[in-house]
Amino acid sequence: MKTEDIEPFFATLKAANPQPASELEYSSVFELLTAVLLSAQATDAGVNKATRRLFPVANTPAKILALGYEGLCEHIKTIGLYRNKAKHLLDTCRILLERHGAEVPRTREELEALPGVGRKTANVVLNVAFGEPTMAVDTHIFRVSNRTGLAPGKNPLEVELELLRRVPAHYLPDAHHWLILHGRYVCVARKPLCWKCQVAKYCDFEPKTAPPGG
Template sequence: MKDRDIRPFFETLRAANPHPTTELEYTTTFELLAAVLLSAQATDVGVNRATRRLFPVANTPQALLDLGLEALEGYLGSINLYRTKARHLLATCRILLDEHGGEVPRTREALEALPGVGRKTANVVLNTAFGEAAMAVDTHILRVANRTGLAPGATPLAVERGLLARVPPEYLLDAHHWLLLLGRYTCQARLPRCWECPVAKWCGYQPKTPAPRRA
């Protein structure tokens, strides 16, 4: 993607969705952290289905510890890798209580020190909960950044650095959500829906996918 195309690319995404946010359901910063931790290799829909049952029962570090591993696994059974995630979530709860007064820390280093929390999860929390211009690169954003030519890279970290360098400052806060939603619903892995993409004219992907023929 040419430098001159980046600003209209993001301006168009902002016009279509001025206030994007995560599709994970949460009401507190801890709920967001827990939901993002659970979402690794799982869909937001599946995580939301589980947390709609879990959070009304236990939605704080102490409440989850009181719930216990076996009961927690019962709530998370529909989520991929739920046993490992349940252990990580409870270990995270213990660290939050012991080292952070039960609060979610606001630094990348402290977040990444939590069990089951990697760079992507930390970036989501920093961006969505604390308003930092962090770029959480998942499979959707990795694909969109490469396919459009916006920030080509072989690894999430390379793409993250490329996006932080190329996205204009006024779009950085929301860029993660715009790119994720673009990849989830339009620039899909198997067949990019170029014929209905609002930013196709600035995208470097060729050849563009034509609209399907009507029967």
Template sequence: MNKEKRYEIFRRLREDNPHPTTELNFSSPFELLVAVTLSAQATDVGVNKATDKLFPVANTPEAIYALGVDGLSEYIKTIGLFNSKARNVIAACKILIEQHNSQVPDNREALEALPGVGRKTANVVLNTAFGQPTMAVDTHIFRVSNRTGIAPGKNVLEVEKKLLKHVPKEFLVDAHHWLILHGRYVCKARSPQCGSCRIEDLCDYKHKTSD
């Protein structure tokens, strides 16, 4: 795919949604960190149902740490893998309190040192909380990048690097939100809605549907 096509793809996505953001509910970098940690192998809707009850009660490292693993588990038990996630969040809160003055760090190395925080989670926090041009490649972005030809790759890191290289700079900060939303609602895994897709004419997918 050439750079002119890529530019037009992101121009149209921006035109349709000028200010994209995550569908996770949050009001601070710490709330976002917790929500993204909980979202692994879970839906944003499911995470929001849990955090909508949790955050009014505890939304700082100290407050959540005070709940303990058992107390936190009660709020998040509807989410998959809630026991291990509760342990990770409590352990991360301890580190934030002791090493970061209870603030979420804005650099990758410090974020990835937190329990339960991998590269993808760090990328979401760096991008959505701190406005850094990172690419949090999830299953949706991986699929859309390969299917459309925007940034084909064999694994998520390869796709991430290609996106950072090929997405025009003016779109970089918002690009991962556009791609996630496009994959979630239009370029779906089993039934891509090519017929109503805004970028169908620019896409390299060979098996387009009429939906």
């Protein structure tokens, strides 16, 4: 993607969705951290279905720990890899209580030290909860960045660093939401919906896909 096309690319996405938000449901920073931790290799819709059962019962580190392993598994068993995620979440809750006064830390280093929290999860929490201009590269952002030519890279870290370099600063706080939603609903994995894409003219992907029957 040409450098001069990046500004109108994001301006178009912003005009269509001025205040993008995560599709995960949460009402506190801890609930957000929990939801993102549970979302690895799972859909946001699937996580929301589980947390609607979990959060009314347990939405603090102490309450999650009080459930115990089997009790927590019972609430999240509809999510893929739920047994490993339950172990990570319980261990994370212990660390939050022992080292952070039950509060979610605000630095990348402290977040990534929590079990089950990698760079992507830390970036989501830093961006969504604390407003930092981070870029959480999931499969959607990785695909959109490479397919459009916005920020090509061989791995998520390469794409993340290239996005931070190329995305104008005033778009960075919301950029990862726009790119995720674009990848989830328009620039989809198997066959992008180019005929309904509002930013197709700025995108390097060729040939553009035609509408069904076109």
